[in-house]
Amino acid sequence: MLLTLIAFALALGLLITFHELGHYWVARLSGVRILRFSVGFGRVLLRRHDRHGTEWALSAIPLGGYVKMLDDAPPDADEATRRSAFNAQPLSRRIAVVAAGPVANLVLAALIYTVLGMWGTQEPAAILAAPPAGTPAALAGVQARDTLKAVDGTPVASWAQARWQLLEPLAGGGRVALTVQSPDGADRQLHLRLAAQAMSPDGPDPLKQAGLVLQAPQPVVGSLTAGGAAQLAGLRPGDVILSAGGLTQPSVQAFVQFVQDHAGQPLPLTILRQSTQVTLSVTPAATATGAGKTIGRIGALIEGRQPLVLVRLGPLDSLWAGVRRTVDTSLFTLRMMGRMVVGAVSWRNVSGPVTIAEYAGQTARIGLEAYLSFLALISISIGVLNLLPIPMLDGGHLLFYLIEVLRGGRPVPDRVRDAGLRIGMSVILGLMFLALFNDFSRLFR
Template sequence: MHSLIFFLIALAILIVIHEYGHFWVARRCGVKVLRFSVGFGKPIWQKVGKDGTEYVLAPIPMGGYVKMLDEREMPVSEEQAQFAFNRQSLAKRVAIVSAGPIANLLFAILAYWLLLVVGVSGIKPVIDDVRPASIAAEAGLHAGDEILQIDGNDTPTWNSVYKALIQKAEYGEKIDITVSSASIKQQHSLILPQVGLEQVGNILEQIGIEPLRPAIKPILGEVMPGSPAEKAGLKAGDMLLSAQQETIPSWNQWVELIQASAGKKLDIEVFQDGERIALTLIPEIGEDGKGRIGAAVDASQTAIPQELQAELRYGPIEAIKYAVIQTWDFSSSTLKSLWGMITGKVSTDNLGGPISIAQIAGSSAEQGVMSFISFLAMISITLGILNLLPIPMLDGGHLAMFAFEAVRGKPLSDTVQVQIQKVGFLVLIMVMFIAFFNDLSRVFG
């Protein structure tokens, strides 16, 4: 229920932003807007504004729409014809249709700007160990090095390091890493291994770097529905105490044990609801062959030593540049992933639907307002990019038809446009089916 509430909040925010983009530009292009709807279906709330637009809240929260005066959909008097969408110039129609996705991207820039101005706390990216003969070792990195920059971009926290590496790892690209080694700045180059989306979370392990982290208390912050952790009876807030009658004080040690115990029965003890109880936990076998239980740690319960505390923050003006860069980088990564799915280089198993999004929404909200804003920024970018794809029924599909109109000199016939819309509808249904199927597979195994 918690995840569902924040999923609906996130969806409502992003739908309003997207549709308001269409609405705002349409009004300024002289088009009459008949209805502004958040959600689909029979209205549960509606009001006609002074501008004559009907504002609607509908029960199916899977999108929204802006209905404009259009002679192709309804009879329009000659006096009102000048305000119809279909009577506008090609440039105005392109502006109106593209305004929704652009609004999503602008919102992401604003969200990232806010995060960068307020500051994002984290842990200094100091290397604890470098695996011998690894990519990092061959590049010249050593234990004790602090990563300062990747490809010229500052990386004051491990989170910023992860983001910089993930942007390059999917296709295996060369990067330049600037480190502080014994207070001396050094630059090293290395080629990242090409890894799939399901492996990017282990990118540091892939290149042979072990981060220096404080001993994190093994207190659970999230338990995924249908996961081995939930089946064992674990809940958010539980503190893991021991396994096989041996006390395990840190989360890192628990991770090592679970990864090494795929498919094996672990007799554990946890502190739950004020008492010490015994449970049986069986980690499932992950795609990398290692054990996993579908639970995350609540790092906020562990105090970070002063010498490892760091913060990613910029001034209001400088933050604009990095907010744009961050939005561009995530947009590029999204497009690469989509292209990878189309070409078969990236598995469609990585496609997530509403269940996955709801789980991430709830998890990010639990971690605080800034985490939830970051989540909104990423989903807003994804929504904007997806809507720009040249698929009929999406904004990108309309833009593709406008491009054809510009080349041909006149629009496609209404009959052809209807048939194209039907094809687009089938494509969207197929994508939604895959996303739902992946969600259900993750939940029920």
């Protein structure tokens, strides 16, 4: 629980502070006077003033921050102070200052993805299991142990990349071109026909429904029992089980069940030991269970091993991939929001602080790479959400500025702005209520 709270506070504090720094940097460049920049909210713990007169503050509640500008100069202010007020700036500068916050979040996400690309990540290889009969993958000709190499012409190096490229066609339906590589190394072109799916976090996995399932982890021999059947047969820790009797490419569960069902019977095994195939035979020892049943055991811990690939790019390729992934994720988020509005995607996909905190804790436990990927995704969400044309958000201010442009430079009337702000507040409160409702529904279901 403590790790979850720390990971959540760090994520929210970092991303919101970076958002506010975007506003600050562009406002400073535009000549706007900054009264305060606070890291955190509430009571100020530490403060200092820089040479521009800005107060830099560290506040008690570490859940973000804010930047306070001089909106309007007081009546008795001198000319320099009046020129430094935000509302006295030309429309182009005001637009730039407001847009800088969301843009900063998108830039941060692209930088995180760039760093991860250069660092390199170990990801499951996109090796597919045999698809169930009648699924789109089976009808397209996908076979067991096919490796997915490209989706609609876009190369994929791992299962994570393949899932991302398939999300949009799975949601919208249509025809998808797949390039797969058979176990013998031959490439094949397949065409997957998908029906549009109403995606929901509580619903079934859309890839599984399409018949695209990652190959089960390979059974690998772990620790051995001294004098056990596995040790006597010559098995060693790290051996990969390729076949057992008539069972080929078994899953961990299938191999364990096969051994239990063949007590006292010699089982021919084909194993992979340091890139070399070895054939041997093991006879499971008959062991009585508490229920009066006899099962076979070989005295070995059988572990699951998923084939992994190292996804690593050079600096320029990582930068391009980071920018492209940020743009793709932003557009995908907008499309999902649009489909929620028309009912094609469930509103249960809207998540609130409880779910975000849960994912923050989970990714922090997995490791730094997973946590950084989580930060990038949330940063994109903050950027996209703030660009929505809803009053109270940055996008709502940009909407008012667009109306000002269309009105020939005349500001939006105060009564219209006030009405818009009230509507915006109602929309935001409604979304917050929905997000919290979804959070607690997941907790207590």
